[in-house]
Amino acid sequence: MSDYKNILLALDLTEDAEQVITRALSISQGEGSTLHMIHVVEPISFAYGGDIPMDFSTIQDDIQQQAKQQLSALGLRHNIPAEQQHIVLGRPETEIHNVAEELNADVIVIGSHGRHGLALLLGSTANSVLHGAKCDVLAVRVGTTN
Incomplete structure (x- = not known):
């Protein structure tokens, strides 16, 4: 059992994702604990810097709808109610911090690929979340390591 009552996954x-969910579920077993899930969809314009004169709104809507369906399926599989599932548009680290503050989260659980070398210098979402969070952050190592 843990002392964490408000957990943001x-x-x-x-x-x-399943590996990270398993870890979050293990720390949310205490009585009165609430587990929220968040997935942040980055705007397509971030990838292209707004330099391409195209309307990406339909594609962006499709991406958000697909993400919502995937998150909903995970929530259903792990008994996490729809009202505790959040799909947000923006920069992942910023939106994760915002939702964590809104929920008064005690801990953020996030997957980390444990990057090395140049990838580590360039940073990662997990690293950005860790350094800007006002609560504890549990980085779950995922993927293969060499």
């Missing part, structure tokens, strides 16, 4: 909806 940040997911990227990859195949590694």
Whole structure:
């Protein structure tokens, strides 16, 4: 059991999500604990810097709808109610911090690929969440390591 009552589980909806969910569920077993899930969809314009004169709104809507369906399926599989599932548009680290503050989260659980070398210098979402969070952050190592 843990002392964490408000847990925010940040997911990227990859195949590694199950490993991160399992860890979050293990710390949310205490009486009165609430587990929320969040997935942040980055605006397509972030990837292209707004330099391409195209309307991406339909594609962006499709991406958000697909993410909502995936998060909903995970919530259903792990008994996490729809009102505790959050799909947000924006920069992942910023939106995870915002939702954690709104929920008064005690801990953020996030997957980390344990990058090394240049990838580590460039940073990662988990690293950005860790350094800006006002609560504890549990980085769950996922993926293969060499």
